[in-house]
Amino acid sequence: MEKSASNWGVxxxxxxxxFKPNERLLGLMxxxxxxxxxxxxxxxxxxxxxxxxxxxxxxxxxxxxFPCFRTAPEAVDAVAGALQSGEYNSYSTCVGLxxxxxxxxxxxxxxxxxxxxxxxxxxTNGCAQAIEIxxxxxxxxxxxxxxxxxxxxxxxxxxxxNGMEVRxxxxxxxxxxxxxxxxxxxxxxKNTVAIVIINPGNPCGNVYSYEHLxxxxxxxxxxxxxxxxxxxxxxxxxxxxxFVPMGVFGAVAPVITLGSLSKRWLVPGWxxxxxxxxxxxxVFQRTKVAASIRTYHYICSDPTTFVQGAVPNLxxxxxxxxxxxxxxxxxxxxxxxxxxxNGINGVTCPSxxxxxxxxxxxxxxxxxxxxxxxMDFCCRLAKEESxxxxxxxxxxxxxxxxxxxxxDPSSLEDGLDRLKSFCLRHSKPAQ
Ligand SMILES: Cc1ncc(COP(=O)(O)O)c(C=O)c1O
Numbered sequence: 001m002e003k004s005a006s007n008w009g010v011x012x013x014x015x016x017x018x019f020k021p022n023e024r025l026l027g028l029m030x031x032x033x034x035x036x037x038x039x040x041x042x043x044x045x046x047x048x049x050x051x052x053x054x055x056x057x058x059x060x061x062x063x064x065x066f067p068c069f070r071t072a073p074e075a076v077d078a079v080a081g082a083l084q085s086g087e088y089n090s091y092s093t094c095v096g097l098x099x100x101x102x103x104x105x106x107x108x109x110x111x112x113x114x115x116x117x118x119x120x121x122x123x124t125n126g127c128a129q130a131i132e133i134x135x136x137x138x139x140x141x142x143x144x145x146x147x148x149x150x151x152x153x154x155x156x157x158x159x160x161x162n163g164m165e166v167r168x169x170x171x172x173x174x175x176x177x178x179x180x181x182x183x184x185x186x187x188x189x190k191n192t193v194a195i196v197i198i199n200p201g202n203p204c205g206n207v208y209s210y211e212h213l214x215x216x217x218x219x220x221x222x223x224x225x226x227x228x229x230x231x232x233x234x235x236x237x238x239x240x241x242x243f244v245p246m247g248v249f250g251a252v253a254p255v256i257t258l259g260s261l262s263k264r265w266l267v268p269g270w271x272x273x274x275x276x277x278x279x280x281x282x283v284f285q286r287t288k289v290a291a292s293i294r295t296y297h298y299i300c301s302d303p304t305t306f307v308q309g310a311v312p313n314l315x316x317x318x319x320x321x322x323x324x325x326x327x328x329x330x331x332x333x334x335x336x337x338x339x340x341x342n343g344i345n346g347v348t349c350p351s352x353x354x355x356x357x358x359x360x361x362x363x364x365x366x367x368x369x370x371x372x373x374x375m376d377f378c379c380r381l382a383k384e385e386s387x388x389x390x391x392x393x394x395x396x397x398x399x400x401x402x403x404x405x406x407x408d409p410s411s412l413e414d415g416l417d418r419l420k421s422f423c424l425r426h427s428k429p430a431q
Contacts, residue, residue, distance in 0.1 A: 028160070040391075043379050043383065058404050063406035063407055064266045064268060078312075079310040082306045083306045094298055103311055114250070124273040125273065126273040130274065135158035141163070146188065150400070155196055171206070177201060177205075195228070201355070203390075203402040204359070207242075221252050229246030231246070233264075236327070254283040264323070357405065360392065368428065370426065373399055374400060
């Protein structure tokens with residue numbers, strides 16, 4: 001029998017239904033890196049894309065597909081061992097397995113002037129869920145949160161979705177993307193609850209000095225707010241400045257550190273992250289923030305148990321050579337990026353990247369003909385050259401680009417050469 005609705009008794013469709021989607025969600029697509037990159041790629045494919053050349057993905061921060069960015073063998077052994085042991089097939093405890101939390105507390109304490117305990121650590125599905133939880137915990141009616149611009153728009157999406165007001169402070173391109181602390185003070189009021197900093201920075205490739213982080217902590221203290229330190233790119237630095245965790249200043253102002261295995265271990269698909277309270281003065285206990293984070297874990301999902309089970313061996317056994325190799329390739333790529341970008345007419349790069357996987361590049365539209373804006377630039381670059389980069393508007397800066405250099409160096413050189421040909425082809429003729 002033919003399959004038609006009338007054959008199996010489906011009633012006529014009513015004119016109206018009681019349900020509707022949550023309208024807050026509908027406006028959030030433009031805030032998603034993945035959503036915008038998917039649109040650029042779809043347009044590229046529809047247009048037949050760049051003459052069949054391989055696509056160079058300089059838009060998103062996941063280098064794990066490139067053989068030169070494989071994770072540490074000890075990390076793989078740790079997960080395989082946890083899986084084979086048969087001990088990690090159950091549901092996990094709500095805030096995460098104790099051995100994993102204890103080993104993260106010890107790992108992070110190495111760089112702090114005090115010791116964290118396992119009670120300071122809450123495990124999450126990657127750093128993304130850590131952001132999701134913190135935004136939910138803070139979202140009381142009327143509250144506002146200070147976010148960096150340019151920044152990582154996932155914070156805005158999660159804050160807005162929870163009904164929280166977002167206020168943007170500027171990062172200063174002429175000062176290695178430091179926080180504009182005067183601007184922060186002007187923005188905050190009695191409903192401001194926290195300031196987010198991302199160090200090493202996405203999208204700017206900045207690495208903050210000890211002195212600058214101290215200034216941020218003093219500013220937070222003055223305002224009576226806490227610092228959310230997104231350290232997803234912790235230790236991925238390749239300039240003169242070494243990574244300093246914000247938790248060092250936990251006694252000046254309370255700090256919540258967000259992190260994950262994703263970037264340092266090159267395994268974003270393993271989905272293991274953490275929220276850590278750095279608060280030697282016990283402010284988070286007194287204000288019940290710690291209790292709220294714990295309670296939230298009762299109403300959300302946990303990271304996969306066998307990945308949690310692998311954490312102690314993974315942290316203990318990963319070798320320095322693995323970390324050094326990643327840094328060496330990132331440094332080589334960042335240098336290539338800086339040098340090649342400086343030779344392209346139509347783009348300027350205000351600051352050499354010192355960490356993370358990204359650099360911000362300003363478009364000079366007055367040198368380019370028939371390019372309307374950053375979105376137009378990225379769509380046409382993808383169609384004509386099969387090179388995918390992120391329009392700056394997605395990180396809060398219209399007519400800028402965010403370029404990731406965390407791809408294998410030879411593809412990066414190819415991608416930047418194609419970017420140069422594109423800019424040359426679209427350059428305005430000299431007057
Ligand atoms: C600044 C920043 N925070 C958080 C995340 C999310 O990290 P994860 O992959 O561990 O969820 C990312 C991912 O790109 C990021 O760039």
